Amino acid sequence: MSTPLLDVQDLKKHFPIKGGFFGGTTGHVYAVDGVSFHINKGETLSLVGESGCGKSTVGKAVLQLFGITAGQVVLDGKRIDDMPAGSLRPMRRRMQVVFQDPFSSLNPRMRVRDILAEPIRNFGLARNGAELTEKVGKLMDTVRLPRDAVNRWPHEFSGGQRQRIGIARALAAEPDLIICDEAVSALDVSVKAQIVNLLQELQEQLGLALLFISHDLAIVEHMTHRVAVMYLGKIVEVAPKRSLFAAPKHPYTEALLSAVPVPMPGKARERIILKGDVPSPINPPTGCRFHTRCPYVFDRCRVEEPPLSAVPTALEAGHTAACHLHDLPAEKNPLAVAKGQALLDI
Amino acid sequence: MAEPLLVVENLQTHFRTPDGINRAVDGVSFHVNAGETVAIVGESGCGKSVTSMSILRLIPEPPGKIAGSIRFQGRDLLKLSEPEMRSIRGNEISMIFQEPMTSLNPVLTIGRQIGETLRLHQGLSAKQAEDKAVEMLTLVGIPEPRRRVREYPHQLSGGMRQRVMIAIALACNPKLLIADEPTTALDVTIQAQILALMRDLKRTVGAAIVLITHDLGVVAEVAERVVVMYAGKKVEEAPVVELFNTPRHPYTQGLLGSMPKLGSSLTGTETRLAEIPGLVPSLKQKIPGCVFASRCPHATDLCVKVAPALEEKAPGHVAACHYALKEGAIAA
Numbered sequence: 001m002s003t004p005l006l007d008v009q010d011l012k013k014h015f016p017i018k019g020g021f022f023g024g025t026t027g028h029v030y031a032v033d034g035v036s037f038h039i040n041k042g043e044t045l046s047l048v049g050e051s052g053c054g055k056s057t058v059g060k061a062v063l064q065l066f067g068i069t070a071g072q073v074v075l076d077g078k079r080i081d082d083m084p085a086g087s088l089r090p091m092r093r094r095m096q097v098v099f100q101d102p103f104s105s106l107n108p109r110m111r112v113r114d115i116l117a118e119p120i121r122n123f124g125l126a127r128n129g130a131e132l133t134e135k136v137g138k139l140m141d142t143v144r145l146p147r148d149a150v151n152r153w154p155h156e157f158s159g160g161q162r163q164r165i166g167i168a169r170a171l172a173a174e175p176d177l178i179i180c181d182e183a184v185s186a187l188d189v190s191v192k193a194q195i196v197n198l199l200q201e202l203q204e205q206l207g208l209a210l211l212f213i214s215h216d217l218a219i220v221e222h223m224t225h226r227v228a229v230m231y232l233g234k235i236v237e238v239a240p241k242r243s244l245f246a247a248p249k250h251p252y253t254e255a256l257l258s259a260v261p262v263p264m265p266g267k268a269r270e271r272i273i274l275k276g277d278v279p280s281p282i283n284p285p286t287g288c289r290f291h292t293r294c295p296y297v298f299d300r301c302r303v304e305e306p307p308l309s310a311v312p313t314a315l316e317a318g319h320t321a322a323c324h325l326h327d328l329p330a331e332k333n334p335l336a337v338a339k340g341q342a343l344l345d346i
Numbered sequence: 347m348a349e350p351l352l353v354v355e356n357l358q359t360h361f362r363t364p365d366g367i368n369r370a371v372d373g374v375s376f377h378v379n380a381g382e383t384v385a386i387v388g389e390s391g392c393g394k395s396v397t398s399m400s401i402l403r404l405i406p407e408p409p410g411k412i413a414g415s416i417r418f419q420g421r422d423l424l425k426l427s428e429p430e431m432r433s434i435r436g437n438e439i440s441m442i443f444q445e446p447m448t449s450l451n452p453v454l455t456i457g458r459q460i461g462e463t464l465r466l467h468q469g470l471s472a473k474q475a476e477d478k479a480v481e482m483l484t485l486v487g488i489p490e491p492r493r494r495v496r497e498y499p500h501q502l503s504g505g506m507r508q509r510v511m512i513a514i515a516l517a518c519n520p521k522l523l524i525a526d527e528p529t530t531a532l533d534v535t536i537q538a539q540i541l542a543l544m545r546d547l548k549r550t551v552g553a554a555i556v557l558i559t560h561d562l563g564v565v566a567e568v569a570e571r572v573v574v575m576y577a578g579k580k581v582e583e584a585p586v587v588e589l590f591n592t593p594r595h596p597y598t599q600g601l602l603g604s605m606p607k608l609g610s611s612l613t614g615t616e617t618r619l620a621e622i623p624g625l626v627p628s629l630k631q632k633i634p635g636c637v638f639a640s641r642c643p644h645a646t647d648l649c650v651k652v653a654p655a656l657e658e659k660a661p662g663h664v665a666a667c668h669y670a671l672k673e674g675a676i677a678a
Contacts, residue, residue: 050534188390189562190601190604193604193605193620217608221606242611245608259534260563261538261541262607263566263605271538273538273539273542344608
């Protein structure tokens with residue numbers, strides 16, 4: 001097998017909490033606590049989970065926007081998390097990001113032309129002014145904005161158009177991987193569809209890999225090749241799309257799927273409503289982190305943390321989950337059967 | 347038949363701005379029967395929130411201007427004096443706002459905030475109000491209500507705060523509850539809890555609900571009837587099953603077509619999402635024809651020139667479209 005484009009091994013990011021009389025460290029937020037995954041060239045991996053599960057922190061750690069606590073990030077065979085700033089710079093070109101809020105992620109004092117030209121200049125991708133102008137024009141074509149809009153300011157555009165500018169800016173550096181951190185969440189339904197279609201077309205044309213961070217499972221299912229589900233700083237399940245949606249193998253994934261409201265009125269779906277809230281990542285529960293809300297919890301879950309391992313009853317290969325239920329005999333394991341159809345009522 | 351609980355007729359809420367009049371809501375009519383759940387859906391800027399704020403007269407005038415009529419139990423709310431209106435707000439009609447983080451007062455205890463409406467409208471003493479607050483917290487499913495009434499909003503999670511908002515709204519047994527995006531700021535598992543709670547409470551309390559949302563999934567879960575708004579106008583109204591099965595207005599069809607369906611990878615229906623091209627028109631110019639004409643795949647000259655009236659296309663199903671498509675299939 002060829003090497004994956006991005007390989008993340010046992011990534012940890014703990015944020016210290018400062019406080020107390022002398023401003024010392026009084027504890028840590030265990031935002032990401034041992035996460036491993038990989039993304040192949042041209043592939044979309046989606047990272048899903050609820051707010052506070054650490055999915056955005058993973059994105060920022062991959063981008064090296066801050067130092068990581070432990071683990072390693074390998075981009076195309078080169079370990080980048082311990083690289084000195086000078087050699088990291090050319091690697092940064094290969095990973096770009098599109099943020100959630102198109103209203104705050106564009107500099108209001110820069111014209112669109114300058115927003116798009118900045119990465120091209122930074123990485124020396126154009127030899128002269130004419131080539132720069134041509135590249136900027138091509139980027140505008142790619143994201144389907146009129147070329148003459150380059151002279152306008154960000155405030156002159158709608159949310160969807162701004163998100164197109166954000167995508168064009170990410171493409172300007174000619175990256176191999178784009179991290180979309182809730183890139184379509186803030187958009188209206190009809191505009192969201194435009195941006196989702198654009199991202200899919202760009203991926204096909206340019207062979208981009210995407211790390212698609214989102215909480216919207218319907219969009220994720222539409223966009224992705226594989227899905228990783230996060231809960232409280234850990235990945236609890238990773239699977240090819242169809243395998244995950246047809247037969248989820250972690251109780252949290254199952255509850256997430258059943259909780260999404262679907263636009264089909266009058267259908268009584270099987271519902272799993274989780275009790276309580278997500279525990280604090282400052283003081284995560286012992287054993288399995290989901291045991292405080294899990295409907296199938298048993299004694300072992302409270303003391304022993306389940307590792308992420310291959311599930312024998314999975315629909316497709318490459319389906320892993322972190323749950324003790326899969327060590328039980330099939331008749332005692334409520335997740336041994338494929339429940340996707342009942343959960344989604346299709 | 348008796349008059350419905352709430353009748354909104356030709357509601358027009360306009361705002362005067364430096365560069366012209368913004369027609370945020372422009373001639374919207376609908377009604378809500380006692381105990382019924384009506385959803386108002388649309389995208390940002392379609393006027394759905396302004397409609398709800400207008401019902402409670404929470405629009406500052408000026409720059410706003412509300413015209414038309416809003417009859418609640420036979421009384422026109424637009425003709426009431428401010429003190430009369432105050433006795434209705436929070437008492438007979440109450441509201442849940444989108445942001446559970448910002449709509450509670452951070453320096454007052456939960457108990458004080460629930461008790462406030464009770465003391466004001468029902469003249470309860472502080473002690474009685476606190477007892478009733480505990481009762482309300484129990485009703486909305488907050489554990490250890492005796493301890494929680496003494497706590498402050500920052501000590502609660504987002505889902506808990508939204509439960510407190512619901513408790514405040516229901517404290518005086520309102521006849522009508524307006525919920526403006528009540529679950530938008532919440533995570534899906536918490537959203538499922540709150541929607542289940544709203545369905546249960548509706549059975550026990552029996553209040554009518556006007557649900558303002560952009561999420562068609564939420565609409566399908568809780569509403570009985572749906573009003574679709576676009577650019578300040580009502581473009582379609584139908585019972586919920588009918589609307590989802592046979593949408594008549596091209597905008598509604600576009601909205602439904604642009605949503606990915608969960609489970610698409612299992613049913614093999616992973617097609618390209620339908621897009622609604624273009625943008626919502628500016629509300630500052632008067633649009634002579636159909637408001638959706640600039641984005642509509644079926645638009646003709648007639649649509650650009652003449653605004654279509656709302657016509658009944660099927661029993662209880664109205665749409666404002668000259669060509670109100672007969673077949674219910676979602677335009678691909």
